[in-house]
Amino acid sequence: MVSKKRLYLIEDDPDIRKLVRSLLEGYGYDVQTFANGGAARQAIRREVPDLCIVDLGLPDMDGLTLVRELWEDVRFGVIILTGRGDVSDRVLGLELGADDYIVKPFEPRELVARVNSVIRRRDQLAEARGTAQSGQARFGDWVFDLGNLILTATDGRQESLTAAEAGLLIALLKAPKRVLSREQLQGDDQDRDDFAFDRSIDVRISRIRKKIEPDPKSPRLIKTVYGAGYLFTAEVGWG
Numbered sequence: 001m002v003s004k005k006r007l008y009l010i011e012d013d014p015d016i017r018k019l020v021r022s023l024l025e026g027y028g029y030d031v032q033t034f035a036n037g038g039a040a041r042q043a044i045r046r047e048v049p050d051l052c053i054v055d056l057g058l059p060d061m062d063g064l065t066l067v068r069e070l071w072e073d074v075r076f077g078v079i080i081l082t083g084r085g086d087v088s089d090r091v092l093g094l095e096l097g098a099d100d101y102i103v104k105p106f107e108p109r110e111l112v113a114r115v116n117s118v119i120r121r122r123d124q125l126a127e128a129r130g131t132a133q134s135g136q137a138r139f140g141d142w143v144f145d146l147g148n149l150i151l152t153a154t155d156g157r158q159e160s161l162t163a164a165e166a167g168l169l170i171a172l173l174k175a176p177k178r179v180l181s182r183e184q185l186q187g188d189d190q191d192r193d194d195f196a197f198d199r200s201i202d203v204r205i206s207r208i209r210k211k212i213e214p215d216p217k218s219p220r221l222i223k224t225v226y227g228a229g230y231l232f233t234a235e236v237g238w239g
């Protein structure tokens with residue numbers, strides 16, 4: 001039997017709480033809702049969800065503050081829910097490590113599709129970790145530990161990746177010296193084809209570059225191939 005995925009929704013608008021809850025319960029998710037960040041934080045300490053959907057405008061704290069806390073924890077996904085039309089908030093959310101974002105008002109179908117896709121991506125990542133011959137990939141000056149998503153450089157410096165970043169890096173590491181389109185990097189998320197989505201891949205690539213490239217402004221490990229996608233240039237050793 002497959003256990004239900006546990007979702008936490010942190011949203012102060014009771015109508016949206018009700019809507020999202022009944023919608024996602026209809027798709028077999030176990031949904032718990034919280035009207036503020038403090039209550040959600042306590043619940044997360046008691047029991048870790050598979051995914052948190054976080055409204056950016058919360059009464060007791062800035063949703064971004066909560067996201068910043070949450071992304072430190074790679075055990076669950078984060079989707080930002082925002083009523084703000086402000087793109088910079090959304091991009092900032094992705095830069096903080098959120099897996100995706102949804103702008104209010106949203107189509108119920110769109111919400112379900114994005115939740116499904118984050119959950120699926122995380123399952124694939126867990127599977128990739130499980131089936132990797134061993135838990136480490138070596139490239140350039142780095143060793144990437146798939147077990148804890150930590151990169152360690154030869155000089156001892158360490159960087160941790162979010163689950164979304166790790167999924168992307170693993171896709172690149174599995175196909176070195178081949179140009180991968182954004183669609184290929186995204187796996188089977190074919191239901192997404194919009195500009196915002198491409199942007200979220202680009203944001204994640206730029207976050208990974210900041211961690212692994214000596215000069216992120218002129219990257220050598222992950223090259224952009226204009227009009228085509230991305231290319232991972234280094235040899236990769238697994239073991």
Ligand code: CA
Nearest residue numbers: 012055057058
């Ligand atoms: Ca709100």
